[in-house]
Amino acid sequence: MPPTVLTSYAVPPQPPEPAGGSADLPAVRVRSARDLVAAVPHLLGYRPHESLVVVCVTDESVLGLVARVGLDDLAREVVEPPAGRERAVDRLVAAARRVGTTEIVAVVHTARDPRRIRRTVDPALAALELAGDVEPWIVTPEGYRGIDCSDPSCCPPRGRPLAELEHRAVNAALVLAGRAVAPSAEEAYRIVPASEARRSRAARAAARADRARAAVDAAAGALGGRSSGAAGSPPSSPSPMPARTPSSMPSSTRTDAARRASSGYDLWCDLVRHAARELRTAPPGGTDLPPARLGRLAVALAEVPVRDAVLLSTIPGADEVARRTARGAADLPGEAHARTPGDAGPGDAGPGDAGPGDEAFDVEAATARAIARIVDPRVAVRPDPGAVAAARVVLEQVVAHVPRRWHAAPLTLLGLLAWWQGDGGLAAHRLAAARAVDPAYRLAALFGGVLSAAVPPGWVRTREVARGADGGGRGLDAADPSVG
Template sequence: MTTTAPRPGSRPDDPPADAPAAGLSDPRATLRLGHPRELLALVPYLLGFPPRDSAVLVSLRPPGRRLGVVVRTDLADVVGPDGALLADSLAGHLRADGAAEVVVVLHAGEGDPRDPDRGLRVARGSRAGRAADVLRRAVADLAPLTVWSVDEGRYVGLDCRDPGCCPVGGHPLADLSGGELAGRLVGARGGVAGSREELGLVRPAAPGPRRSAAAARSRWLDALLRADGPDAVLRWRRRSLDAWRTAAGASQDPLGPRPSAAVLGRLEAALLDPVVRDAVVLTLVDPDDAGLPEAVLRTGVAGPGLPGVPGGPGPGEDQWPEEAGEQVPGAEGGRVGDGADRGSGPDATDVSDRVRAALDLVVDPVRGREPREDVTAAGRALLEQVVAHGRRDQQAPALTVLALLAWWDGDAVRASVLVERALDQDPGHRLAELLDRALGAGLPPGWVRRRC
C-alpha cells in the first residue's frame, strides 16, 4: 500500500521564499530543513502516524530545502517481485514535484542493519539494504539520495561507515526533537495517531443508540421502497436532503443540539441513494450555490465525479454512468437512482454544467479553492456520527465522502485509509474507486496543484 501526501502546510497563497517566516501556528508556513536528518523526527507528523515496516520518501525542493511531496509505501512491496516497478512509480512522483534532493527513511524493524564485522556495511539479507538498493536505482538520474534507518527509537545513516559519526546501534531518536518544525506541523495538522489504521477509525456508538438508528434506517428505506412513482421518490429525496441540511447546520454550532440516533439512521439510509449522496457532497463543495443540490434531486443528474482523475469522466460524460441502478444494501430487491429517473433535456444539461463547475472548485488547478472549514468540519462531524451509529462494515457511502473531504483538505494519508475501508466494505463503490485512483496517482486537489 502506497500513500502520497502533498506538501505539509502548503496553501495556494503561501508567501514567497524570501518572505519573513510565518508564525508557528500558521498552517501556511513553509517548512525548510537545515539538515536532512531533521526529517527523522518529523516523519510521524508529516504522515500523521508513526510508520512501521515502511519506506518513506521525501522530496526536498529548492530554494532552501523546502519540504515537498511525502510518499510512504510498505517495505514488503519495495523488496517484493514488483519492487522495481513500484520504485519507478515513486520516483515519478518525486520528479513531478521538482525534487532537488531525496531523503529515504526506512523502518524495517531490524535494529541497526549494518554489520560491524563487515566494516559497518549493510548486513547481508537486510531488508533495509535491499530496499535501499531498489530505491537508489530508481532515483539514480533524478537527485542525490540520502538513506536513513530508524528502529527502536534510534537512527543511523545507512551508508555511514564511521563509528564516531554513526556508532553501532545508532543515535537516540529523542536527540532529534524536530523542535520548531514539529511544532509548526502540530499547529497545522494536529497530533499523531497511534497507527495508520487509527487515522480512519470511528468508534461505534453505544448499543442502545445504534439500535435506534437501525430502526430509523429500516423505516426510511421502507418509505423509499413504497414510493409510488418519480414524484414520490423526489419527495423522499428532498426530505432526506432537508434532514442532512438541518443536522449539518446544527453541527456548525458547538453548543447546538446533537442529531438524534433516529436522524442519523435516516441519513445512513439516505446516503445509500447515489443521487442524495451527490447532493450532500455538493452542499459541502459549493455551499454558496444552495439551489444546486435541489436541482440534482429534481433532474437526477449525476453529481460528484472527479474530472481529471485517472478513470474519471472525460469531457461531455456523465460523472456516474456506472452507478445507475445501484443496489441498496439491506433492502431486498430495492434499487435507487435507476436510469429511468436520470434527467435529460435542457434543464438537465444546465444542471450538469453547474455540477461540473462546482467540482472544478475541488479538482481544477485554476479555479480550485480550499475547503470552507466551518462547512466541512460540520460535515465531517456528522458523517462520523453516521458511521458510529450505522451498521458495522456497511458504511462505504459515508466513509467515501469523509475520504473526499480529507483529500480536498490535503490529508492524503487519512483519505487513503478511509478509501481502503470503504472499498473493503463495498469493492465496487464508484466514488471510492475514483478517489483510490487519484490517491494512487499522487493527484492533489486543485488548490495544491496550483502551487506545483
C-alpha cells in the first residue's frame, strides 16, 4: 500500500455576505517561522507523532497547505524506493506547487534519536526545495530546534524548551479562532456515540425501516424473477435495486421504490434544516436531532439514489437533480415537484438547468455539471460553510446513533465533504472507518484512489491556474515566515 500523504488545503475567505451577512473570521497573523512551528498542532487539530509536517506559505504570504506524512513511510521509501509509482515526497512537492508555495516550514515531530532521523528526512527536505525555500525544524519530547542551526545560543543541542512553543501569541489567537488541539488524530476525529437510550431508539427505528424496505425488495424480486438480497443489513456493494430495472418492474413496484427513495431524501432535507436551525441557536456541541428519524435516514442512505442525492444536495445549484436522483428512473406518476422557498432543499436550482416541470431535464448531464463544481478547476466552487456544517451534523449524528453496519454510507459522505473542504486528514480517517465497516463499498474504494493520489478538490486547482483571484488563506496570515 502506498504511504498516505494527508493534505489540508487552506480555503480562501469568502467575500462578506450582503445585508449584514457573516464574514470570515479575522486572519491570525504569523510573524515568524517559530510561530508556524507552534501553530502546527492547531492547524492539524491534533499533536502529530513520528511525522513530517509541511507548512506552505504562498507567494501571497498566506498559508496555502498543511501536509503530513509518516516518518515510517518515508523511511521505507529510502530503504526500498518504490518502482513504477510516485513517492510520498513527490506527492508532497506536487501539492506544495499547486498553491504557489514560496516558503516551506518543515517540522519533524519525533521521539526517536534525531541523528538517525536525518537519514529519513534529508531526502524529503532536498526534494521539497523544488517547491520553495525550506526551513526545517525538529520537535522532540525534550525541546525544539532548527535542524540546520549550528548556533548553540539560538538552538541548543537538546533544543529550546517546548513551553516557548506552547505560550506563543499565535497559539492563543488560534484557540480564540476555535482551533482546538487533541492528543491524537484518532481523538480529534472521533465521533462520540450518543447515549444508550438515544441509540436504542435509533436502532429500533432503523430495524423497522429495514424490514419495510426488505418487504418491498422481496416483492420486487419475486415479480422481477430475481432475488434482491437478505434483509437486516445494508448491501455490501450497494445498489438500491441491484437486480431490477424500471422496465422489468411492475409500475406499482416502481412507484413504491420511487416513493421510498423520495421519502428518504425528504427526510434528509428536513434533518438538514433542523440542524441548520440548531447550529444558529444551540450552544456548541448542543445539537440534538430526533433519534428515530436518524435511524430511518441511516436505512435510506443504504439506497444509492438517496446517498447520491445527499451528496448532490450539498452542491450549490444542484437541488433539482438531487431530487430527481433520489427518485431514480422511476418517476412518481402525477406528483408535483414545484417548491416554495420554504420547502427548498439544501441547494437551489442552478442557472441553465431545466425546471422541475421540464420533461427534457437530463439527470445525467445535470449530475455531471454538479459534480464538475467539485472536481473541475474550470468551474469549481468552494463548499458553502453553512450548508456543509449542517450536512456534517446530520451525518455525524447518524453515525453516533445507529448500529455500525449502517455506517459505510454516512462515513463515506463525511469523507467526501471533508476532502471538498480541503481537509485530507479528516477525509482519510472517515474513509478508513467506512472501509473497515464494509471493505467492498464501491464509492469508498473510488474515493480511496483520489486520496491515495493526493488529488485536491477543484477549487485548489482553480487557484493554481488563476492564483490570487480569491485572496486570503483560511484565517492564517503568514506576515513574515522567514523571521526566526
